[in-house]
Ligand SMILES: NC(=O)c1ccc[n+]([C@@H]2O[C@H](COP(=O)([O-])OP(=O)(O)OC[C@H]3O[C@@H](n4cnc5c(N)ncnc54)[C@H](O)[C@@H]3O)[C@@H](O)[C@H]2O)c1
């Protein structure tokens with residue numbers, strides 16, 4: 001079991017615990033940080049049949065009064081309509097300012113529940129129990145919550161920090177390969193940004209035996225960056241490595257290509273583009289691309305540089321004419337580069353050169 005203590009931008013601290021058996025002991029874990037209260041456990045239709053009873057039982061044994069709300073699995077549940085139903089469920093359950101929402105699921109449940117907890121009664125406390133690798137290594141750190149609007153992903157949201165995050169690695173046993181690969185893309189990204197030892201697990205090791213270490217290393221890195229730059233003015237932009245092409249790829253595929261898979265292709269694109277620009281050695285780029293492949297992720301981009309650049313420019317909020325892209329210099333070190341939006345097509349085209 002590993003415990004990280006995180007400090008929020010407002011100076012409060014909370015634990016992120018990672019290990020085996022945490023679902024069974026969640027009642028005792030929460031009893032250590034809060035008095036008994038009402039708890040609304042929010043989950044989805046895939047996760048609830050697997051883990052909801054276990055969590056409910058553990059919380060009840062520790063003296064919490066539990067209620068549950070299950071939404072359909074999938075990104076569609078990150079909607080204003082489902083958010084509205086969840087807020088009504090909080091009210092129906094008579095949750096007060098001293099009560100607690102628990103997000104049991106992947107990034108969809110974390111984002112939705114965090115948002116609901118952040119605005120219900122102008123903010124009640126919430127806890128994250130991430131059950132996907134992506135939620136554990138990425139979505140549950142940083143306090144961002146959101147739902148999607150018809151006009152785009154994550155357009156409505158707020159910052160709301162949890163009072164605890166509990167990653168039970170046992171839950172990853174039931175996670176489909178495709179979802180494991182989605183999380184791997186973000187963990188590999190963290191490795192390229194800052195952590196050669198994390199990258200090495202994916203390059204040479206057996207990640208399935210190292211989830212605890214993968215999550216802990218990712219949490220340490222992401223939480224450090226988020227603490228340095230809570231409002232995404234500077235260094236937090238590093239987390240966007242591979243994401244400018246990835247967002248364009250997701251959009252062009254009409255979201256048929258999942259975020260993690262698009263990030264994998266995006267990482268391959270920025271690696272190739274960095275070699276072409278003399279920033280990264282070609283053997284380091286080959287290592288990045290082979291490691292992505294080894295993790296069951298794609299490196300081939302089915303779209304043209306021109307189409308991606310058009311979509312990326314549309315995607316860019318505000319009237320900015322510049323964009324900051326992150327480029328790898330070596331495994332464990334990247335740089336931020338500001339360029340005019342008009343240069344994106346040539347960057348993407350460098351990144352597509354020689355793709356097999
Ligand atoms: N807040 C942030 O900082 C942040 C960061 C990255 C991503 N996100 C968001 O996270 C979401 C993606 O997260 P995700 O990939 O976890 O998606 P998800 O929550 O949809 O989970 C993926 C699938 O796995 C299923 N599942 C979850 N846990 C399982 C388990 N243990 N066993 C079997 N099946 C399981 C889910 O039901 C779902 O079908 C996106 O909406 C994205 O915008 C947020």
Ligand SMILES: [Zn+2]
Nearest residue numbers: 186243259263
């Ligand atoms: Zn991402």
